[in-house]
Amino acid sequence: MNSNLSEKALILQSSLLQKTSFNKRAIKVYERLGFKTFRTCEGEISNEKFEIYQMRRKVI
Known part of the structure; x- marks a missing residue:
């Protein structure tokens, strides 16, 4: 199975936040x-960066 498809299938079977x-x-x-944390990214509000x-x- 394509990894992108399997990730989408997992997302459909999961609760995300x-x-x-x-x-x-x-x-x-x-x-x-x-x-469980599965990914981190960076955000920014009013020039303040946060994870x-x-x-x-x-x-x-």
Whole structure:
């Protein structure tokens, strides 16, 4: 299977969310609920850069 297709299939079977790295409390809560960081990227607001965690969890 094409890796792009398999990633799309995984996304359809997962719950997705994004959290900023400075929001430690929310990250801990979502990790306790089974979410795992699968990608990070950089964001910017008012010339301030910050890291964004993309998190997902498999839907049961």
